[in-house]
Structures are given as structure tokens and as C-alpha cells.
Amino acid sequence: MTRILPSETDSLWTLFTAPVIWALHFLACYVLVAVHCQKPGVLGIGFSSVRLIIAATTMAALIGILLSAWLAWRQWGYGRDDPPHDDPTLRDRTLFQGFATLLLSGLSFVAVVLVAMPVLFISECLR
Amino acid sequence: MNTRARSSAPPGKAQEQRLREVWRTPSGWRYWTSVNNVDVGIWYAGAAFAFMLFAGVLALIMRAQLAVPDNDLVSADFYNQAFTLHGTVMMFLFAVPIFEAIAIFLLPPMLGARELPFPRLGAFGFWSFLLGGVFVCGSIFFNAAPSSGWFMYPPLATDEKLSGIGADIWLLGLSFIEVASIAAAVEIIVGIMKCRAPGMRINLMPLFAWYLLVVAGMILFAFPPLIAGDILFELQRMFDWPFFDPARGGDPLLWQHLFWIFGHPEVYIIFLPAIALMAMIVPTFAQRPIVGYSWIVLAAVGTGFLSFGLWVHHMFTTGLPQISLAFFSAASAAVAIPTAVQIFVFIATMLAGRVVLSIPMLFGAGSIATFVIGGLTGVMVALAPFDWQAHDTYFVVGHLHYVLIGGMLFPVVAGIYYYFPLINARHLSVRWGKIAFWLMFTGLNVAFFPMHLTGLRGMPRRVFTYPGDLGWDWLNLMSTAGAYTFAAGVLIVVADIVRPKHGDPKSALNPWNAGTLEWISEPEEMWGVRSIPIVESRYPLWDQKNLVADVNAGRFYLPDVEEGRREGMVTSVLDAKPEQVIRVPATGGITMIAAVALAAVFLTLTFKWWLAASLAGFATLATILYWLWTGTAEIPKKAERDAGLGLVLPLYTSGPASVGWWAMFITMTGNSTGFASLVFGYFFYWTIHADFTAGATGPGLTWPLISVALFVLAWGTMMLARSLNANGSVGLMRTILVTSSVLAIAAAAAALAGPWLHRMDPVAHVYPAIVWVLVGWTVVHAGLGVIMQFYCLARSVAGRLTPTHDMDLRNTCLYWHFLALMAAISGAIMGLFPEVGG
Structure with missing residues (x-):
């Protein structure tokens, strides 16, 4: 994997990977449930299948976030250096990016888990 | 031209004079054709503040009406117009524009730049905002203001008989202002990404810039859904297309979705820039770098994303499936995490430093205390079962005012006290500042805390009066007393700002001993920075010796003028490597004409004067084309420009x-x-x-x-x-x-x-x-x-x-x-x- 993804991801966009995964997961959960509860016939599945799909989506999202976190951890030099990373060097800029991305991955992980939790407790389209 | 030689020798007064002349703001009536960020920023802030005072007066009228039961001070219809305009003006004409104003004013010097990349766009945004704002506010004097509440729910607001022309004024006036906000967002994003001083890598960027980058990005995803909603809404009102009419397949809930997909991120669009001010103020008065810079970046970006997963928590009582509500409830709880991170970062910075007590810190501390209360009641209403009880009651009114005053107004006032020396080299009064703070802080709590109780006792929001035997009387009277106390505090701040200060001693260049670059900017000069520095620290004024002297002596980049043009530098996104010398347009009235023409389009549409609207549309197009033709993509006489210190940069680039x-x-x-x-x-x-x-x-x-x-x-x-x-x-x-x-x-x-x-x-x-x-x-x-x-x-x-x-x-x-x-x-x-x- 290290070879597939270059270690010098020189882009601002990698910072947003994990939150984007959160957003896609959130949207998928919302749309699936909205369509299922409004038009049960379209998907032709029961609520238990909806729960399973959400569980699978959640696992996929969490794996994606962990991957983003691992890349960030690597970019952060596996935590060998402590913040604040405020030297005017390419090295500190990269470490800062890695650390900030790692933090965002953590937040996104928690947020994905929180958003998925309702399907543990709710088992039908109650209104 | 031998810039290198000049850079090492003490540059002459002639050079400085040339630079001053190029950046000079014209005098007389031509003053209003200025496009310089300092002028536009101050006009923008002044206008937004004036709108705030107007909306505040409306609030005072409402509180007077509600002071006692069965009051008949104002009519129900006027009351409806007053609360609609109060909410609308505070949100659209004060809370969002004030941050655009502060950003336009502060960003260039903070980033070590001369100007934002599109000064005319900034000026165009301001004039659009001003015209749209006057139009919306002025309607109340003709008894024609919108009266269906600041979120304009159909079917009330789509009913032409019940809502009158006010709803059109709201829809068209605010669409116009939203255009201005998007213009500002473009200006701010490009400014932060591409116009930072050389060396200011993203790990050295001031936190204010990080926040503003996130907020401007949020505007791009939050405002367009509202504009799309406005289009559907206006098509229904003008041509009877049934988007929100259930009899013909429409659904009023679509408006609620589109409005709140905008409306909830909007809360954070308001909150984050205010917290950004705190992130500048707290390190200065703790006299140390912020603790947890990366954590603030996490909080800003994280909040920016999560805030888009909250919109349905305004719609908990609309009968959506409970599982959907639960997703939004969970996301609403999750957003408390990054929000709290910021509060803890500020507290940690204060604990780690030696806090200097001052008026900005007083408002800052008041802001944190107030916001925490509003945040906690926010977590309460984020829980669907509680919200079903509290929805549309005064509990929500209490909650949102704690959030907005604590999370937005107090930091902005702190920012005014903090940055006032940058505006006219004088301080605001410390004594009056203290009095103002305590009046505002007491008034706020006396006015809004009882509202939670009136809400729990069942008082619905937006009622113009109430009977006397429901246990709401004394709570309402208290709220009214608190509101007037608060207003007295605001009045003191306003009086302090506008009083003549010629007799006051001039403040030093960097009176608070702050570490960030904006304090290099001299209030009398319009050039942003005398020369464009090389940045090597998050707090260059603390860490880079002689920086101020070197910058102001013109020993860095672009100390001189060439071809009589206003010039700045474009640098790379991540590492701020110099890429181009950019020439920005100087003074010109075209932006004002374009804004007037566009305002005419919206005005004539409101009254359905189709021919006039088409003519105004053509005029707008022609003006904008003229503006582009004369002011953009100019081919320079020479391909390159010597920027000084041995650096030669191109004057023209295209593509990315x-x-x-x-x-x-x-x-x-x-x-x-x-x-x-x-x-x-x-x-x-x-x-x-x-x-x-x-x-x-x-x-x-x-x-x-x-x-x-x-x-x-x-x-x-x-x-x-x-x-x-x-x-x-x-x-x-x-x-x-x-x-x-x-x-x-x-x-x-x-x-x-x-x-x-x-x-x-x-x-x-x-x-x-x-x-x-x-x-x-x-x-x-x-x-x-x-x-x-x-x-x-x-x-x-x-x-x-x-x-x-x-x-x-x-x-x-x-x-x-x-x-x-x-x-x-x-x-x-x-x-x-x-x-x-x-």
C-alpha cells in the first residue's frame, strides 16, 4: 500500500478525506431511510435489511477513515515529533498537515459511530 | 530598474511617496468610488452595524409590547413585521456581513498582502448588500415588510393575500444579498489560498484565516440551496407554479429542507468567524502562542462539515420518521465535540499564559460563559423528545439568543475594542467599556434566561400579546427590563465609537503587543503593508526581529511602484512560494453602477414590472461586460516584474x-x-x-x-x-x-x-x-x-x-x-x- 499511495501527498485536499467520508456516510443513511420509509415498495426490502445495509456502510466508512488516519499518522512521522510544528520548513508543514488530518479522522470516526447508533435502537419507520 | 540595490540601501522618501500616491483614496464625492479593502471594510462594517441597531430598535418595540399582558401598544400586523424583520436583519444584514466586513478589512494586512485579489468584486458586494439591505429594512416604513417570520414557511408565506408584497421583498431582497455573500466568499477563499505573504506556509497561517477559509467554503455549500429555494418560492408567487401547494403535488416541507440546509450551517457561518476573533485576541492577552493550533484547525474544519448534518433538527416536529430524526440528533450531539475543543483551547491558552485583563478579554470571557449556556440548552433541544415539548416556544428564543450573543455579538464587540486602534489609531474608553460590558452581560441574562422558563410554561414564540393569568407576566416584564438594560450597554459602545477622538492620545503601532502581522498596518496608510515581508513564524511580530522596521522601511518585496499600478503578490497554496505579481484595479465607479443596475432588476421584479426588469437586466449585463473588458485579464507591457530581493516574477498567468x-x-x-x-x-x-x-x-x-x-x-x-x-x-x-x-x-x-x-x-x-x-x-x-x-x-x-x-x-x-x-x-x-x- 505504501507504494500505491505516495508518501508525499502534497495537497490541501487530503485534510478533508475523513470528514468527506463522514458526509457521504451520513447522506447514504439519510437517503436510504427516507426512500425506504416513504416508498417501501421501491427497494423491496424490510427494515432489518435496511439496518444491515447501514451496518455495512458504516463498516466501510470506518475502514475508509482508519485508512485516512493511517496515512495521516505516516505523514505525521508516526508521532515521533510533537506539535506545535511551527517552523517555517517543508517538514513542519507536512507534519502539521499529518497531525491535523489525524485529528479530523478521529472526530469523523466518532461522528460516524454516533450517526449509525440509532439503528441499534430503532427497528421500524415510526413517526 | 535595480531593485536589489535599492532594497539594501535605505529607500528614499520618494519611493514611499509614489506608493502612497498609487494607493491614495480619492477625496470629495469620489471617495465613494474607492475599492480599497480598508475603505470597503469600514463601510461594510458600518452599514452592518447600522442595520443591527435598526433591528435592535425593533426588538425593543417588541419587548415593550410584551412587557404586560393584553397590551395594545402595537398592532398584531406590525408586531409580525417587527419580529420578521428583526430576525431577518440580524441574520442576513448583520451577523453574516459583519464577518465579511472584518475579513475584507483585516485579511490583507494579516496575510502580509496589499489587497485582496478582487477589490472591485469586494466593492460590488458591499454596494449590493447596502442597496438590498435598505430595500428590505425600508419596507417597514411603508407597512409592507415581510411578516411571516424569518424562515418564511409556506403555505402562509406563499399566500399572496396573507403575506402581501412583504414576502417578495424578503425573497428578492435577500437573494440579492446572498449574491453579495457568495462574492465575498470567492474573494476570501482566493485571498487566503493565493495571496499570503511569501513563506506563510499553511502551518503558519493565522487562525483567523483558517476559520475564514472554512466559513467561506461553507457559504458555497449553504447559500445556494436557499437561492434555489428562493427561485422555487418566487416562481410559485409570481406564476403560480405549485412547488409548495399539496393540492397540486407540491409540499411545503421542501422549503423547510432547503431553508434549513442553508439555515443551520448559517449558524456556524456566523459563529466560526466570531470565534476566529477570539483565537486572535486570546493569545495576545495571554502573551503566548495559542495552545493547540492544530486542534483549532480540527475544530474549524470539523464543525464546518458536521454543521451540514444538522438541518433536520429544526424540523423535529414535522412528522419525519423517527430514525431520520435520530440521525440528525446524533450529528447535533457530535458537533458539540469540536465546539468544546475550541473552548478548551482558549481556556488552556489563558491558563498557560499570564492573562492581561482588558476590555476585549472581558467581552471574551463573557462570550465563553454565555455561549456555554446556549450550547448546553442546544444539546437539550437536539434531543428529539425534549424538542417536541420545547419547539416553537420561548425556550428556543432563549436558547438562540444565548448562542448568538455569546457566540457572535460579544466576540464581535471584543474585536471592535481590540482592533479599534487599527482603524483610527485611538483606543476606545476602558471605563465606559467596563460599564457597557456589565450592562450588556446583566441585561442579556435578565432578558433571555427567563425566556427558557416562559417557554417551559408554554408561551409560544411570535405571539403579539398574551392573557394575564398564565404565569408568564413577571417573567415577561423581567425580559423587557433586561432587554432595555442590554440596549443601554450597546448604546454606550456606539457612543464611544462615534464620539470625536481628536483630543485622545494616539495609540502605539502595536498597542497590545500582538504577534500577528495585521498590527504592522498603519492606520493612516492605505497600502496594507509598506513592503511585502517574508514570514517565518505564526507570530512574526514576536519572533522575527526587526520585522516591523524592515517592512516599514521598504526592505522587502515590492517596495516601489511600477507603471503607476497597485500591485500585490500571488503565492502557492501550501507553501506560499511567490508565483506572480498581480495588478489589482484601482478606484472606479463601475462596481457601484453594476450594483445599482442589479438592484434595479430585483426591485422591478418585486413589483412585477417586467419590461423595466428586462431593461435593468440588460444594463447589468452590459455594465459587467464593460467592467470585465476594461479591468481584467489585461496583457502587461512587460512580461515580468522585478519584485525586489532578486526575485523576478511573471505579471500574467492563466489556467490554475x-x-x-x-x-x-x-x-x-x-x-x-x-x-x-x-x-x-x-x-x-x-x-x-x-x-x-x-x-x-x-x-x-x-x-x-x-x-x-x-x-x-x-x-x-x-x-x-x-x-x-x-x-x-x-x-x-x-x-x-x-x-x-x-x-x-x-x-x-x-x-x-x-x-x-x-x-x-x-x-x-x-x-x-x-x-x-x-x-x-x-x-x-x-x-x-x-x-x-x-x-x-x-x-x-x-x-x-x-x-x-x-x-x-x-x-x-x-x-x-x-x-x-x-x-x-x-x-x-x-x-x-x-x-x-x-
Whole structure:
């Protein structure tokens, strides 16, 4: 994997990977449930299948976030250096990016888990 | 010109004088044609503050009315107009614009830049905002103000008899202001990404810039859904297209979705810049760098994202499935995490440093205390079962005022006290500042805390009076007393700001001993920075010795003027490596004329004067074309410019290296969000109906697909034109450009042919109406695409667009990428979806 993804991801966009995964997961959960509860016939599945799909989506999202976190951890030099990373060097800029991305991955992980939790407790389209 | 030699020698007064002359603000009436960020920022802030005071007076009238039961001080109708305008003005004309004002004023010196990249766009945004704001506020003097509440729910607000012309004023006036906000967002994003001083890598960027970057990005995704909603709303009011009318397949809930997809991120769009001010103030008064810089970045970005997953918590009582509510409830709880991180970072910074007590810190501390209370009641209403009880009661009114005053107003006042020396080199009064703070802090709590209780006792919001035996009397009286106490505090701040200060001693250049670059800026000078420094620290004024002296002696980049032009520097996104010397336009009235013309479009539309509206539309187009023709993509006389210190940079770039390309990219990102909102509407109607088309005929398969094919061809020929131009085949490029525009016109005609030939009647049912809207969106954008093609053609013929200077053509191509994608999606949806999913 290290070879597939270059270690010098020189882009601002990698910072947003994990939150984007959160957003896609959130949207998928919302749309699936909205369509299922409004038009049960379209998907032709029961609520238990909806729960399973959400569980699978959640696992996929969490794996994606962990991957983003691992890349960030690597970019952060596996935590060998402590913040604040405020030297005017390419090295500190990269470490800062890695650390900030790692933090965002953590937040996104928690947020994905929180958003998925309702399907543990709710088992039908109650209104 | 030997800049290097001059940079090492003490630069002369003549050089400084030349620079001052180029950046000088004109005097007399021409003062108002200035586009300089300092002037525009101050006007913007002044106007926003004036609107705030106006909305505050409305609040005082409301509190007077509610002081005692069965009061008849004002009529129910006036009361409705007052609370609608109070909310609308505070949100749209104060809370969002004040941050745009602060950003426009502060960002250039903070980033070590001379100016933001598009000064005329900034000025245009200001004039649009001012005209739209006066229009919306002025309506109350003609008893014509909007009166359906600041979120304008249908069916009340779509009913012309009940809502009158006020709803049109709201929709059109605010759409106009939203355009100004998006303009500011473009300016701020490009400014932060591309105009930082050399060396200011992203790990050294001031936290204010990080926050503003996030907020401007949020505007691109939050405001367009509201504009899309406004379009649907106005089409219903003007032409009776039934988007929100259940009798003809519409649904009022779609408006609630679109409004709150905007409305909840808006809360954070307001909150984050205010917290950004705190992130500048707290380190200064703790006299140490912020603890946890990366954590703040986490919080800003994290909040920016999560805030888009909260909108349904305003709709907990609309009967959505509980599982949907639970998703939003969970996300609402999650957003408390990054919010709390920021509060803890500030507390940790204060604990780690030695806090200097001052008025900005007083307001800062008051802000944190107030915001925490508002945040906690926010977590309460984020829980659906509690919200079902508290929804639409005074509990919510209490909650939102704690959040907005603690999270926005207090930090802004702290910012005013902190940055006032940058505006006119004087301090505001410490003694009066303390009195103002305690009046405001006490008033706030006395006014808004009892509202939680009146709410829990069942008082609904937006009632103009109430009977006397419900246990609400003394709580309301207390709220009124608190509101007036609060207002007294605000009045003191205002009086302190406007009182003449000629007798006061001048403050030092950096009176608080702050560490960030904006304190280099001298209040009397309009050039932002005397020379553009090399930045090596997050707090350059603390860490870089002699920086101030060197900058102000002109020992860094661009200390002198060339060809009498205003110049700044463009640098790379991550590492701020110098890339280009950019020449920004100077003083000019064209932006004001463009804003007036656009205001005329919205004004005439409100009164349905169609002919006048078309004329105003043409005037707007002509003005903007003149503005672009004379002020952008200018081919410089020399290719390069010696920036000093041995650095030679190009004066012209095109494609992704140029700021214009970025501006187009960002604008079109926002535009695509608006399009996505309309597509959301299409599928929303599909979900709520068993048969989405209600038996009506669709646009068919043929015409939409022909249209898509023609749009793709037009796009392909456009790309061909770009390569031909780059290869020097100018003549062939012009032919291909015309071919492409013919294809585009044919594509638009084909898109129209589908619903037209199938006689789809948009008044009859929501299905034909939403199809017509998607077609209309495509056709209007195709029209703009064709105008751009002819603009490029004209530029080429006039010699302003050449094989090496092709910025206009490349920006047009970028527009066409987005256009082709939108046309393909809407064509595919309209043509294919009824076949497979109907």
C-alpha cells in the first residue's frame, strides 16, 4: 500500500478525506431511510435489511477513515515529533498537515459511530 | 530598474511617496468610488452595524409590547413585521456581513498582502448588500415588510393575500444579498489560498484565516440551496407554479429542507468567524502562542462539515420518521465535540499564559460563559423528545439568543475594542467599556434566561400579546427590563465609537503587543503593508526581529511602484512560494453602477414590472461586460516584474496558476450546489408521491438526450478551441468557437423542445413545474456560456486574447466543464428517470 499511495501527498485536499467520508456516510443513511420509509415498495426490502445495509456502510466508512488516519499518522512521522510544528520548513508543514488530518479522522470516526447508533435502537419507520 | 540595490540601501522618501500616491483614496464625492479593502471594510462594517441597531430598535418595540399582558401598544400586523424583520436583519444584514466586513478589512494586512485579489468584486458586494439591505429594512416604513417570520414557511408565506408584497421583498431582497455573500466568499477563499505573504506556509497561517477559509467554503455549500429555494418560492408567487401547494403535488416541507440546509450551517457561518476573533485576541492577552493550533484547525474544519448534518433538527416536529430524526440528533450531539475543543483551547491558552485583563478579554470571557449556556440548552433541544415539548416556544428564543450573543455579538464587540486602534489609531474608553460590558452581560441574562422558563410554561414564540393569568407576566416584564438594560450597554459602545477622538492620545503601532502581522498596518496608510515581508513564524511580530522596521522601511518585496499600478503578490497554496505579481484595479465607479443596475432588476421584479426588469437586466449585463473588458485579464507591457530581493516574477498567468481561474472554480462550485438543490427537489417530489408524474406526460426520451449529446459536442469543440488557440491557430479557433456556440444554442433549444412539445403545463402540477425549472436552469447557463464564448471571440479579435495570454478562454472552458456536467445530469434525469423510476 505504501507504494500505491505516495508518501508525499502534497495537497490541501487530503485534510478533508475523513470528514468527506463522514458526509457521504451520513447522506447514504439519510437517503436510504427516507426512500425506504416513504416508498417501501421501491427497494423491496424490510427494515432489518435496511439496518444491515447501514451496518455495512458504516463498516466501510470506518475502514475508509482508519485508512485516512493511517496515512495521516505516516505523514505525521508516526508521532515521533510533537506539535506545535511551527517552523517555517517543508517538514513542519507536512507534519502539521499529518497531525491535523489525524485529528479530523478521529472526530469523523466518532461522528460516524454516533450517526449509525440509532439503528441499534430503532427497528421500524415510526413517526 | 535595480531593485536589489535599492532594497539594501535605505529607500528614499520618494519611493514611499509614489506608493502612497498609487494607493491614495480619492477625496470629495469620489471617495465613494474607492475599492480599497480598508475603505470597503469600514463601510461594510458600518452599514452592518447600522442595520443591527435598526433591528435592535425593533426588538425593543417588541419587548415593550410584551412587557404586560393584553397590551395594545402595537398592532398584531406590525408586531409580525417587527419580529420578521428583526430576525431577518440580524441574520442576513448583520451577523453574516459583519464577518465579511472584518475579513475584507483585516485579511490583507494579516496575510502580509496589499489587497485582496478582487477589490472591485469586494466593492460590488458591499454596494449590493447596502442597496438590498435598505430595500428590505425600508419596507417597514411603508407597512409592507415581510411578516411571516424569518424562515418564511409556506403555505402562509406563499399566500399572496396573507403575506402581501412583504414576502417578495424578503425573497428578492435577500437573494440579492446572498449574491453579495457568495462574492465575498470567492474573494476570501482566493485571498487566503493565493495571496499570503511569501513563506506563510499553511502551518503558519493565522487562525483567523483558517476559520475564514472554512466559513467561506461553507457559504458555497449553504447559500445556494436557499437561492434555489428562493427561485422555487418566487416562481410559485409570481406564476403560480405549485412547488409548495399539496393540492397540486407540491409540499411545503421542501422549503423547510432547503431553508434549513442553508439555515443551520448559517449558524456556524456566523459563529466560526466570531470565534476566529477570539483565537486572535486570546493569545495576545495571554502573551503566548495559542495552545493547540492544530486542534483549532480540527475544530474549524470539523464543525464546518458536521454543521451540514444538522438541518433536520429544526424540523423535529414535522412528522419525519423517527430514525431520520435520530440521525440528525446524533450529528447535533457530535458537533458539540469540536465546539468544546475550541473552548478548551482558549481556556488552556489563558491558563498557560499570564492573562492581561482588558476590555476585549472581558467581552471574551463573557462570550465563553454565555455561549456555554446556549450550547448546553442546544444539546437539550437536539434531543428529539425534549424538542417536541420545547419547539416553537420561548425556550428556543432563549436558547438562540444565548448562542448568538455569546457566540457572535460579544466576540464581535471584543474585536471592535481590540482592533479599534487599527482603524483610527485611538483606543476606545476602558471605563465606559467596563460599564457597557456589565450592562450588556446583566441585561442579556435578565432578558433571555427567563425566556427558557416562559417557554417551559408554554408561551409560544411570535405571539403579539398574551392573557394575564398564565404565569408568564413577571417573567415577561423581567425580559423587557433586561432587554432595555442590554440596549443601554450597546448604546454606550456606539457612543464611544462615534464620539470625536481628536483630543485622545494616539495609540502605539502595536498597542497590545500582538504577534500577528495585521498590527504592522498603519492606520493612516492605505497600502496594507509598506513592503511585502517574508514570514517565518505564526507570530512574526514576536519572533522575527526587526520585522516591523524592515517592512516599514521598504526592505522587502515590492517596495516601489511600477507603471503607476497597485500591485500585490500571488503565492502557492501550501507553501506560499511567490508565483506572480498581480495588478489589482484601482478606484472606479463601475462596481457601484453594476450594483445599482442589479438592484434595479430585483426591485422591478418585486413589483412585477417586467419590461423595466428586462431593461435593468440588460444594463447589468452590459455594465459587467464593460467592467470585465476594461479591468481584467489585461496583457502587461512587460512580461515580468522585478519584485525586489532578486526575485523576478511573471505579471500574467492563466489556467490554475491564475487567481481568476480559482475564482471561476469556486463560483461554479457554489453554482453546482444550487443545481444539486433543485435536483434534490426533483427526487424529493418523487419520494412523496406514489406516482410522481401524476399521469402527466414527461419531456420524453428523445429531446433531453439530443440536448445532452449537443451539449457534449459543444463542450468538446470548446476544448478544441482552447488547444487551437494555444497552438497559434487563431483563425481556426475563432471558427470553432462560433461553431461551439451554435451547438450550444441548438442544445438549449433541444432541452426546451422536450417539455414544450409535450405541452407540459407547469401550473397544473408540480412534476411539469420541476422539469421546467431544471430545463430553465440549463438554458440560462447555456446562455451565459454562449455570452462568454462571444466575449472570448471579441477579445481575440481585439488582440486582448492571444495564444500566450489566454486567461479568458481557459476560464470559459472551466465554466463549460461545469455547464456540460449540469446539462448532462439534468438531461439524463428528465429523460431517463421517468422511464426507470417513475
